[in-house]
Amino acid sequence: MPPPSFPPLTGNRLVLATVALSLATFMNVLDTTIANVALTTIAGDLGVSVSQGTWIITSFGVSNAIAVPLTGWLVGRIGQLRLFLSAVVLFVLLSLLCGLATNLETLLLFRCLQGLVAGPMVPLSQALLLQCYPKAKAGMAIALWSMTTTVAPVMGPVLGGWLTDNVSWPWIFYINVPIGLLAAWLTFVTLKGRETEPRKLPIDTIGLSLLVLWVGATQIMLDKGKELDWFNSSTIVALAIIAIVAFTFFIIWELTEKHPIVDLTLFKGRNFTTGTIAITLGYAVFFGNLVVIPMWLQSVMGYTATWAGLVTAPIGFFSIILSPLIGRTIHKVDPRLFATFAFFIFAVCSFWRSTFSPDVAMWDIVATHLLQGFAMATFFIALTTVILSGLEQQRIPAASGLYNFMRIMAGSFAASVWTTLWENGAIRHHSYLNENITAYSEPTARFEESVRSLGLNSQQIYRAIDAEVTRQSLILSVNDLFWVSGVLFLALMGLIWLSRPVRQGAPPAKDGGNH
Structure with a gap:
C-alpha cells in the first residue's frame, strides 16, 4: 500500500516538526553509544565484571534489531503517528527506569524493553519527516535526518563520559527524559491530524517466535560463554543447539510463509546480498572496536570516562562535514568506489592502531579517529545505495528493514565477541x-x-x-584485534565489487540486481 498523501508543511510548523523528529532520532541513536564509556563505572558500581557490563549494550541492540522488522505491521495496526508518539513516551519512561536500576538484572530488563520500543522510532522518524517536505526537497529532508544520525553517535561518548565523571552514570539515561518529552510534545503539536488509518494485517507469529528464539539464544550464549567456560558447559551447549535448530526452522518457515516477517527472497538479488553482507560485517568490526577502545583507554591506559569520550569523538568531524557532499554526488559516482574507499580507510586506521605501545600519545589515538571520519562519511551512504540498487519501489521498505536488522544484530554480537577475544588474548x-x-x-x-x-x-x-x-x-591483545580488523576490512574491499549497482534512471531489476 502506498504511503498516505499529506500536504507539505510550511513555515514555523515545518521547522518545529523537523526539530521534533530530529530530537527523537538523536535521543534514540545517542543511546547506542552513550553507555560505551560508562561500562567500566557501571560494572564497578553494580559489582559485576566489565565483560558482564557489555550486556548493557548488547541487550539494547538485540531487542532493537528484533523490533525493526515489526515496524510495518505495527504501523498498520496502530497508525504511523500514534506508534511513533507511543514509542517516544515509552522510551522516556524506560530511560528513567534504567537510571533507577540498582542491580544488573533490573538494568538489563529495562534495556531490553527500551530496545524493543526504540525499534520503530528511527524508520518512522524518517518516514514522517519525508511527508512534511515537498518531493522536490526530499533530498534536503534526508540530509537533515542523516546529520542527526551522524552527530548522535559522536556526542554519545563525550556526553556519556562527562556525565559519568561529573554527575553519575544514571544520568546517561536521565538525559533522555527532557529530550524525549520535548520531542513527543512538539511532534504531537506539529503533526496532529496527519495520522494513517489503522488496518488489520496478518502477522507471522511463528516466524517472529523463531526469530526471537534464535537471536536471543545466540546472544545469551555469546554473553555467558566466557563465564561458563564455553562448550564445557551444558548450558552453552543447550543454547547453541536451540540457536541452530531455531535458525534452521526460521529459514524454512520464512521461505514458505505467505506473509513472512522477514522477506528472505531479497537475498536472490546480487546487489542486496553483497551489500548487506558488506555492511553487516563492516559494521560488526567497526562497532566491536567502538566498544573495546573506551574500555581499553580506561582500564589499561588510565583515561577517565570524559577523556575516553573526547579522544574517540573526532570520528564524527569529517563525517559531519562530508556526508551532505557525498549525498549530493553519490548518483554521479559508482557507489562501489565510495565503499572501497571507506573500507580502505577503516583498514589503515586498524593497522595503525595495531602498532600502539603502552606509551602511545593521546594525539596518535585522536588522529586515527579523525581519519576514520572520512570512512564514516561514505560507508553507510554508499553501501545503502548498493543494497537498494535495482529493487522495485514496493520492496524497498522490506529491504531496508532486513539489512538494518542484520546490521544492528551484528553490532550486538560483535560487542560480545570482541570483548571475549580481547580478554582471551590477554590471558x-x-x-x-x-x-x-x-x-x-x-x-x-x-x-x-x-x-x-x-x-x-x-x-x-x-x-x-x-x-x-x-x-x-x-595492550598486545587489543593490538591483535586491531590487526585482525584491518585484514577483515581489506577482504570486504573485494566483496563489494561482486555487486552490480544499477545506474540511476535504469529500469529496476525484478531480482534486485542479479543481472
Missing part, C-alpha cells in the same frame, strides 16, 4: 610473557630495581611485576 599473552620473567632476565631486573627504589618489599614487587605484565598483555 594467552600473559602466559607467554610470564615465561620470559626470570631472575636472569635483564628487563625484569631493571623493572625490579626501579620499583625497589620506591621502598617496596619483595611481595609488593611481585605484585607490581604481575600488574605490569597484565597491562602489557591487554
Whole structure:
C-alpha cells in the first residue's frame, strides 16, 4: 500500500516538526553509544565484571534489531503517528527506569524493553519527516535526518563520559527524559491530524517466535560463554543447539510463509546480498572496536570516562562535514568506489592502531579517529545505495528493514565477541610473557630495581611485576584485534565489487540486481 498523501508543511510548523523528529532520532541513536564509556563505572558500581557490563549494550541492540522488522505491521495496526508518539513516551519512561536500576538484572530488563520500543522510532522518524517536505526537497529532508544520525553517535561518548565523571552514570539515561518529552510534545503539536488509518494485517507469529528464539539464544550464549567456560558447559551447549535448530526452522518457515516477517527472497538479488553482507560485517568490526577502545583507554591506559569520550569523538568531524557532499554526488559516482574507499580507510586506521605501545600519545589515538571520519562519511551512504540498487519501489521498505536488522544484530554480537577475544588474548599473552620473567632476565631486573627504589618489599614487587605484565598483555591483545580488523576490512574491499549497482534512471531489476 502506498504511503498516505499529506500536504507539505510550511513555515514555523515545518521547522518545529523537523526539530521534533530530529530530537527523537538523536535521543534514540545517542543511546547506542552513550553507555560505551560508562561500562567500566557501571560494572564497578553494580559489582559485576566489565565483560558482564557489555550486556548493557548488547541487550539494547538485540531487542532493537528484533523490533525493526515489526515496524510495518505495527504501523498498520496502530497508525504511523500514534506508534511513533507511543514509542517516544515509552522510551522516556524506560530511560528513567534504567537510571533507577540498582542491580544488573533490573538494568538489563529495562534495556531490553527500551530496545524493543526504540525499534520503530528511527524508520518512522524518517518516514514522517519525508511527508512534511515537498518531493522536490526530499533530498534536503534526508540530509537533515542523516546529520542527526551522524552527530548522535559522536556526542554519545563525550556526553556519556562527562556525565559519568561529573554527575553519575544514571544520568546517561536521565538525559533522555527532557529530550524525549520535548520531542513527543512538539511532534504531537506539529503533526496532529496527519495520522494513517489503522488496518488489520496478518502477522507471522511463528516466524517472529523463531526469530526471537534464535537471536536471543545466540546472544545469551555469546554473553555467558566466557563465564561458563564455553562448550564445557551444558548450558552453552543447550543454547547453541536451540540457536541452530531455531535458525534452521526460521529459514524454512520464512521461505514458505505467505506473509513472512522477514522477506528472505531479497537475498536472490546480487546487489542486496553483497551489500548487506558488506555492511553487516563492516559494521560488526567497526562497532566491536567502538566498544573495546573506551574500555581499553580506561582500564589499561588510565583515561577517565570524559577523556575516553573526547579522544574517540573526532570520528564524527569529517563525517559531519562530508556526508551532505557525498549525498549530493553519490548518483554521479559508482557507489562501489565510495565503499572501497571507506573500507580502505577503516583498514589503515586498524593497522595503525595495531602498532600502539603502552606509551602511545593521546594525539596518535585522536588522529586515527579523525581519519576514520572520512570512512564514516561514505560507508553507510554508499553501501545503502548498493543494497537498494535495482529493487522495485514496493520492496524497498522490506529491504531496508532486513539489512538494518542484520546490521544492528551484528553490532550486538560483535560487542560480545570482541570483548571475549580481547580478554582471551590477554590471558594467552600473559602466559607467554610470564615465561620470559626470570631472575636472569635483564628487563625484569631493571623493572625490579626501579620499583625497589620506591621502598617496596619483595611481595609488593611481585605484585607490581604481575600488574605490569597484565597491562602489557591487554595492550598486545587489543593490538591483535586491531590487526585482525584491518585484514577483515581489506577482504570486504573485494566483496563489494561482486555487486552490480544499477545506474540511476535504469529500469529496476525484478531480482534486485542479479543481472
